[in-house]
Amino acid sequence: MEILTFVGIILLFYIIYYYYCYFTRPSPLPGPFPFPFIGTIFQIGLNPRKWAENNLSDSIDIWELYVGPFRIIVPCNAKYLDKIYLSRDVSSSSKESKFFKRGIAAYDEIGLLNAIAFNNNFHKWKRSRQFVTKVLMSKKYHIGFINRSQKIFKEFEEQWDKNDVTILDFSKWVSRYKTKVTFDTVIGQPLYNLSSLDSLSKAASEYIAMFIFSVFVPKIISNIFMFFGFNAMKKDSVFLNGTIRSIIQKRRDEIRNGSTTNFNLLDLLLITNLSNDSEEYIEDEQSLNDEEIEGNLVEITAASIEMTKNALSFLVYNVAKNPLILEKLRAEILKVFGSDTNLMITYEALENCRYLDALVKELLRHSNPGPYNLRVLDSYECVGNYHFSPGTWFWLDHHRIMNDSNHWKEPIKFNPDRFLSEENGGTGEFNKICKNGYVPFGGGLRMCPGRNIVSIDLKLLAVLFFRKYNIELINNESIKFVYRATNHVHDFIIKISQKQNTIT
Numbered sequence: 246m247e248i249l250t251f252v253g254i255i256l257l258f259y260i261i262y263y264y265y266c267y268f269t270r271p272s273p274l275p276g277p278f279p280f281p282f283i284g285t286i287f288q289i290g291l292n293p294r295k296w297a298e299n300n301l302s303d304s305i306d307i308w309e310l311y312v313g314p315f316r317i318i319v320p321c322n323a324k325y326l327d328k329i330y331l332s333r334d335v336s337s338s339s340k341e342s343k344f345f346k347r348g349i350a351a352y353d354e355i356g357l358l359n360a361i362a363f364n365n366n367f368h369k370w371k372r373s374r375q376f377v378t379k380v381l382m383s384k385k386y387h388i389g390f391i392n393r394s395q396k397i398f399k400e401f402e403e404q405w406d407k408n409d410v411t412i413l414d415f416s417k418w419v420s421r422y423k424t425k426v427t428f429d430t431v432i433g434q435p436l437y438n439l440s441s442l443d444s445l446s447k448a449a450s451e452y453i454a455m456f457i458f459s460v461f462v463p464k465i466i467s468n469i470f471m472f473f474g475f476n477a478m479k480k481d482s483v484f485l486n487g488t489i490r491s492i493i494q495k496r497r498d499e500i501r502n503g504s505t506t507n508f509n510l511l512d513l514l515l516i517t518n519l520s521n522d523s524e525e526y527i528e529d530e531q532s533l534n535d536e537e538i539e540g541n542l543v544e545i546t547a548a549s550i551e552m553t554k555n556a557l558s559f560l561v562y563n564v565a566k567n568p569l570i571l572e573k574l575r576a577e578i579l580k581v582f583g584s585d586t587n588l589m590i591t592y593e594a595l596e597n598c599r600y601l602d603a604l605v606k607e608l609l610r611h612s613n614p615g616p617y618n619l620r621v622l623d624s625y626e627c628v629g630n631y632h633f634s635p636g637t638w639f640w641l642d643h644h645r646i647m648n649d650s651n652h653w654k655e656p657i658k659f660n661p662d663r664f665l666s667e668e669n670g671g672t673g674e675f676n677k678i679c680k681n682g683y684v685p686f687g688g689g690l691r692m693c694p695g696r697n698i699v700s701i702d703l704k705l706l707a708v709l710f711f712r713k714y715n716i717e718l719i720n721n722e723s724i725k726f727v728y729r730a731t732n733h734v735h736d737f738i739i740k741i742s743q744k745q746n747t748i749t
Contacts, residue, residue: 263314270316272631275301276309284311291457292728293319294616294642307629310640317638320628321645323652326681328628329620329639330689342690344639346621359540361694362548363456365621373541376517376533378694380510381545387701388592389508390430394702395589397425398709405714405741412719416558416737420446423554426702427546432492433509448485449550450733452543457730489542493535510545514538545695551731553699555614557706558734562724563608563659564707565716565739570661573600578712586713586744595704603664603671605703609685611659614731616644618687643684652682715742 263281277288277296289296289310297319301308306322320326329344348363361377364370380386401422405411424446428434497515506512517532533541564571577600582588595601618641622633648656654663654674665671675683686693693699710716717740726732 266314267311271634274307274309274318274631275305276311276319279311282313284313284315286312293640294644295728297321297642307631312638315636315638317640318628318631318633319640319642321642322649323646323679323681323684325628326641326646326684326688328626329641330681330684330687343623343626344620345690346623347619347691348621359536360544361541362544362691369537373533373537374694376514377510377541377545380508380513381695381698384592385508386430387698390426390698391590391592391595391701391705393430394426394705395709397422397429398706406743409742411741413739413741414737415561415739416554416734419554419557420450420550423550423557424449427549431510431546431549432489432542433496433507433511434492445485445488446550446554448488449547450729452485452547453551453731454729454733457728485543485547489546490539493539493542511538511542514541549695551733552614553702555726555731555734556608556612556699556703558737559612559614559724559732560605560608560703560707561710561716561739562718562737563612564604564711565718567659570604570659571711573661574604574707574711577601578708582708582712590705590708592701595701595708598704598708599665599669600661601704601707602700603661604707605700606664606675606683606685607659607661608703610647610653610683611656612732613643613647613685614734616728616732617641618643618684618691620691643687646681647683647685649682652679713744715744716740717742 260281267279277285277300279285280287293310297305297308307318307320307325310317310319320329331342345367346365348365358364361370361373364373401418421442424442428445493511493515496511500506500512500515506516514533515538564574577598581594581597582590620639620641622635622637622639624635626633628639647653650656654672660672662671663674665673666676667673681688686696686699719738719740724734725736726734
């Protein structure tokens with residue numbers, strides 16, 4: 246009885262302290278009323294934007310929610326991003342931003358802290374980013390990616406060419422396609438059969454989903470979910486780590502035994518780890534250890550599969566739903582690539598596609614699969630007219646910022662012309678957009694290092710599909726997706742048939 250009384254007193258003091266901190270917080274903002282231990286999880290669930298759309302007026306451009314004791318600020322206006330993305334701590338000798346940090350140590354359960362996206366150690370993050378960016382941003386890698394992707398696409402499309410019409414779930418097809426492309430171009434392993442592609446694509450999806458679960462579900466609640474099946478999600482994400490770890494070990498032995506290295510991320514990270522005399526070694530930087538190599542490869546593999554496959558689904562949906570856009574796209578494809586639908590697509594040719602470039606930019610504005618970005622404030626700072634204390638989380642609502650009617654004309658409308666100048670048949674709208682009004686890959690120090698390869702991937706698939714095939718949406722008046730750290734597309738059924746005027 247005394248123990249229960251003691252526990253009750255402790256809980257009472259905790260609740261009193263919790264609400265004392267809540268009612269005395271600096272710069273109170275609109276948002277749901279939190280509960281001790283769980284915050285606002287029951288009110289909001291795992292998708293803050295859906296709650297905001299149903300409960301907040303459009304005039305509110307910054308609000309707050311709670312994850313247990315953690316206060317999370319949700320900016321929805323571009324005017325707040327300048328400070329968050331560009332602020333520097335003038336008292337520090339490093340170039341680290343006050344908003345550099347992202348996330349908490351709980352993510353380490355699936356190894357997120359060894360890579361780039363959630364690594365809060367500035368020096369280690371900088372080192373990983375240097376090695377990874379050197380590969381992902383290089384023209385040589387882009388050319389190799391384009392060539393390998395086309396060969397893999399041809400393997401997958403053979404089954405379509407045998408039939409006049411093929412009906413398939415594009416969300417599942419593109420998962421397998423992206424898994425094979427990613428393992429071939431990032432890991433350098435082309436020999437996975439189709440049955441293993443399903444397991445690996447599922448593991449990538451669960452790995453990404455673990456992030457949002459870790460953010461919005463307090464530990465006390467996640468332990469309960471773990472008992473009722475959440476452990477399966479964790480098991481799938483750990484499977485991805487284990488698969489890549491075994492590939493790393495095997496490939497390291499092959500390189501040590503004299504195997505020729507290739508221009509993929511795995512080989513380049515391994516040779517920098519094996520010897521500082523490598524041509525790829527970055528001066529004055531220590532090589533990555535095994536955990537960092539594994540963490541970066543797992544993170545990039547999961548993001549490449551899950552983020553890009555959802556973006557590709559949104560691309561096919563938006564183009565197939567808009568006949569005028571499809572007509573303009575095919576006109577440019579014919580002009581740049583000619584009428585031979587089997588002609589290899591080159592890096593230089595993709596660079597000459599202005600409308601295609603505008604199409605991809607509009608897709609990432611209108612239907613970005615990653616609608617939020619997480620940052621953590623490191624010291625006292627003002628954002629807008631609000632004052633915030635160290636440890637405050639910022640959950641940046643990129644979707645609402647890039648669909649703000651104050652900055653974009655008819656933002657709900659999918660219109661690539663807004664990214665073309667008036668001289669090129671567009672509206673010139675993008676050239677007049679406010680600062681930070683377009684942030685598909687984030688901003689500041691942590692801007693996505695794979696942004697160029699993502700754009701290339703989207704452009705390439707748009708050409709491969711729409712120059713040769715007709716795409717018809719089946720029972721898809723609106724595309725189906727759920728938020729799980731990405732806007733995860735599912736049950737996207739399409740009908741594929743060859744265009745009548747294709748050259749084979």
